Amino acid sequence: MSRFREPQHPDFVRMNTSVGFDVRLWPQDIAQSRAHANMLAECSIICAADRDALLHGLDQVEAELREQRFAFSEHDEDIHMAIERRVTEITGSVGGRLHTARSRNDQVATDIALYTRDRAHAAQAHITAVMEVLLRRAEEHIDWPMPGYTHLQRGQPVYLAHHLLAYFWMFMRDRERFMFAERQAGGTLPLGAGALAGVNFQTDRRMLARELGFDRPAPNSIDAVANRDFVLDYLSAAATCATHLSRLGVELVLWSSTEFGFCELPDAWSAGSSIMPQKKNPDAAELLRAKAPRVVGHLAALHGVMHALPLTYNKDLQEDKEHLFDAVDTLEISLSAAAGMLSGVAFKREPLASAAGDELIAATDVADLLVQLGVPFREAHGVVAGLVRTAVDAGKRLSQLTSQELAAQSEMLAAHHEQFSEVLSRGSWLESKVSEGGTARARVDEQLKLARTVLDEASASGD
Ligand code: ARG
Numbered sequence: 001m002s003r004f005r006e007p008q009h010p011d012f013v014r015m016n017t018s019v020g021f022d023v024r025l026w027p028q029d030i031a032q033s034r035a036h037a038n039m040l041a042e043c044s045i046i047c048a049a050d051r052d053a054l055l056h057g058l059d060q061v062e063a064e065l066r067e068q069r070f071a072f073s074e075h076d077e078d079i080h081m082a083i084e085r086r087v088t089e090i091t092g093s094v095g096g097r098l099h100t101a102r103s104r105n106d107q108v109a110t111d112i113a114l115y116t117r118d119r120a121h122a123a124q125a126h127i128t129a130v131m132e133v134l135l136r137r138a139e140e141h142i143d144w145p146m147p148g149y150t151h152l153q154r155g156q157p158v159y160l161a162h163h164l165l166a167y168f169w170m171f172m173r174d175r176e177r178f179m180f181a182e183r184q185a186g187g188t189l190p191l192g193a194g195a196l197a198g199v200n201f202q203t204d205r206r207m208l209a210r211e212l213g214f215d216r217p218a219p220n221s222i223d224a225v226a227n228r229d230f231v232l233d234y235l236s237a238a239a240t241c242a243t244h245l246s247r248l249g250v251e252l253v254l255w256s257s258t259e260f261g262f263c264e265l266p267d268a269w270s271a272g273s274s275i276m277p278q279k280k281n282p283d284a285a286e287l288l289r290a291k292a293p294r295v296v297g298h299l300a301a302l303h304g305v306m307h308a309l310p311l312t313y314n315k316d317l318q319e320d321k322e323h324l325f326d327a328v329d330t331l332e333i334s335l336s337a338a339a340g341m342l343s344g345v346a347f348k349r350e351p352l353a354s355a356a357g358d359e360l361i362a363a364t365d366v367a368d369l370l371v372q373l374g375v376p377f378r379e380a381h382g383v384v385a386g387l388v389r390t391a392v393d394a395g396k397r398l399s400q401l402t403s404q405e406l407a408a409q410s411e412m413l414a415a416h417h418e419q420f421s422e423v424l425s426r427g428s429w430l431e432s433k434v435s436e437g438g439t440a441r442a443r444v445d446e447q448l449k450l451a452r453t454v455l456d457e458a459s460a461s462g463d
Contacts, residue, residue: 016077016315017076017077017078018077018078018079018318018321019072019076019077019078019079019081019082021321021322021325022078022079022080022108022111022321023079023082024115024325025079025108025111025112025115025321026062026065026079026083027062028110028111028112028114028115028118029079029080029083029107029111030058030061030062030065030083031114031212032107032110032111032114032191032212033054033058033083033087033098034055034058035191035207035208035211035212036098036101036102036191036208037051037054037055037058037098038051038055038207038211039203039204039207039208039211040097040100040101040203042204042207043201043202043203043204045100045101045201045202045203046097046100050094050097053091053094054087054091054094054095054097054098056090056091057086057087057088057090057091057094057095058083058087060090061083061086061087061090064086070082070086073085078104078108078318079111080104080107080108080111081104084098084099100201101192101194101199101200101201101203102191102192102194102199103193103194103195103196103225105193105194105195105196105225105312105313106190106191106192106193106194106195106221106224106225107191108317108318109190109191109193109224109225109227109228110189110190110191110212112228112231112320112321112324113185113186113189113190113214113230114185114212115324116181116185116230116231116234116324117182117185117186117213117230119234119328119332120178120179120181120182120185120233120234120237121178121182122332123175123178123234123237123238123241123331123332123335124175124178124179124182126331126332126335126336126339127171127174127175127178127241127335128175128455128458128459129335129336129339130171130335130338130339130342131168131171131172131175131451131454131455132339132455133339133342133343134164134165134167134168134171134342135165135168135448135451135452135455136343137164137342137343137345138160138161138162138164138165138168138448138451139161139448141159141160141161141164141347142159142161142441142444142445142448143159143161143441144159144160144161144347144349144352144353145157145158145159145160145352145353145356145357145430146158146159146160146163146262146352146353146355146356147352147355147356147358147361148162148163148439154355154358154360154361155361156361156364156429156433157356157357157361157362157429157430157439158356158430158433158439159430159439159441159444160347160352161444161448162439162444162447165444165447165448165451167244167248168451169451170244170247171241171244172454173240174237174240174241174244175458177233177236177237177240177241178234178237178241180233180237181230181233181234181236181237184229184230184233185230185231185233185234186213186214186215187214187215187216187230188214188215188216188217188218188219188224189205189208189209189212189214189216189217189218189224190218190224190225190227191205191208191212191217192205192208192217192221192224193218193221193222193224193225194221195225195313196221196222196225196226196311196312196313197221197222198221205217222311222312225312225313226309226311226312226313228302228306228317228320231302231320231323231324232299232302232303232306234324234327234328235295235298235299235302235323235324235327236299238295238298238299238327238328238330238331239292239295239296239298239299239327241331241335242291242292242294242295242296242330242331242334243292243296245288245289245291245292245334245335245338246288246289246290246291246292246293248285248288248338248342249285249286249287249288249289249290249338250285250289252265252282252285252288252341252345253282253285253286253289256282256285256345260351260355261348261351262347262348262351262352262355263345263346263347263348264345264346264348265280265282265284265285265341265344265345266340266341266344266345266346267280268340268344269282269284269285269337269340269341269344270282270283270284271283271284284337284341285341287334287337288334288337288338288341291330291334294326294327294330295327295330295331298323298324298326298327299323299327301319301323302319302320302323302324305317305319305320305323356430359397359398359399359424360388360391360398361429362398362423362424362429363384363387363388363398364384365423365429365432366380366384366387366398366413366420366423366424367380367381367383367384368380368432369413369416369419369420369423370383370384370410370412370413373412373413373416374412375410375412383409383410383413384409386408386409387401387405387406387409387413390405390408390409398424399421399424399425403417406420
């Protein structure tokens with residue numbers, strides 16, 4: 001019997017059917033169905049023989065899905081209904097008992113929580129791999145000077161290790177965000193909430209939580225089926241992480257250009273041009289850059305779905321999946337690509353060093369020399385700005401300015417011409433950045449040690 005007199009409109013069926021994408025939840029759906037069947041028997045809601053039949057049916061369905069010989073029917077609306085349909089075909093009417101004390105509402109919330117928990121865990125491993133590569137590459141380039149930038153204008157020189165480690169700390173924060181998402185997804189178990197109000201049976205939700213690895217059953221059945229916060233938490237972590245990857249991507253694009261000439265990307269992560277035979281294009285790095293808005297878009301879209309959504313379950317919630325799934329795929333491939341590219345990129349010492357040796361980028365240090373001589377910093381800043389203009393106008397380097405030209409800006413500086421020249425001599429500008437977290441060699445060494453400790457702690461805790 002059906003409640004309906006008319007069949008569903010074919011376009012509604014197409015719009016409503018989710019099995020094309022939620023099929024990827026099959027491992028989670030099978031796992032929760034096993035736990036559910038065990039619990040039903042433990043609580044004497046079904047008999048042991050029925051449980052065994054259900055478990056046997058689930059084993060067979062699992063094998064069919066794993067070996068990709070599961071025959072979907074055109075009536076399978078989603079993966080939950082497909083699995084139940086097949087279990088019933090295999091076990092006969094016993095199959096109909098699997099859905100006792102369960103609704104698709106708590107079922108789908110549980111599957112998606114299990115899935116999100118797994119992928120949030122996997123993201124941490126992907127990120128750790130990127131951090132490993134960054135640290136290794138930093139260790140290999142400890143004393144390679146390069147220009148540091150603000151506004152994409154040469155600012156102050158830094159060591160390449162220092163720049164690479166900046167990304168290390170960004171990814172470490174991402175890893176913490178995914179740790180949080182994993183805890184949120186695996187905290188409270190939705191299963192057992194039923195459609196929204198609980199179920200008419202004395203179930204054992206603690207047993208379910210234990211079996212499925214959640215901390216505890218969700219304490220409120222309404223919240224349990226309406227909640228997708230943990231998906232937002234994953235997407236939010238993914239959006240920030242993808243944004244970090246886009247900043248890495250753009251730097252690899254710029255640095256590998258002829259104009260910068262700071263590095264060469266590995267062939268395995270570059271593409272040729274269909275018309276210009278000389279070209280080696282940084283397509284992978286460009287994609288790293290361009291994938292970020294897509295992930296951010298998924299986060300914004302799910303916020304849109306959840307916005308002003310009345311409690312509890314609404315079919316709107318089916319729209320969580322494609323956003324989550326695409327974000328997962330995009331992020332995981334991007335992190336692998338970042339690790340691959342970074343491990344093979346060949347940095348070029350000379351172009352980096354000569355860009356860092358641009359005397360103009362020692363301007364702050366000349367100002368600091370004046371400060372040491374007693375001039376207030378603001379005033380010193382003006383003096384050096386004048387010097388730079390004089391040098392640029394005369395087509396000279398700062399070190400080529402005469403005592404007279406110095407005196408025109410500052411008598412004090414002219415009187416300390418030797419110290420002025422010494423500040424401009426290459427190398428001293430980096431080593432003078434001695435403050436904690438600065439680029440002086442000793443500080444970078446400290447940082448490398450700290451980064452190594454962070455990674456060792458992560459591997460000791462099994463992440
Ligand atoms: N495919 C649905 C989803 O993804 C499963 C839950 C359906 N529940 C319902 N009451 N129609 O959200």
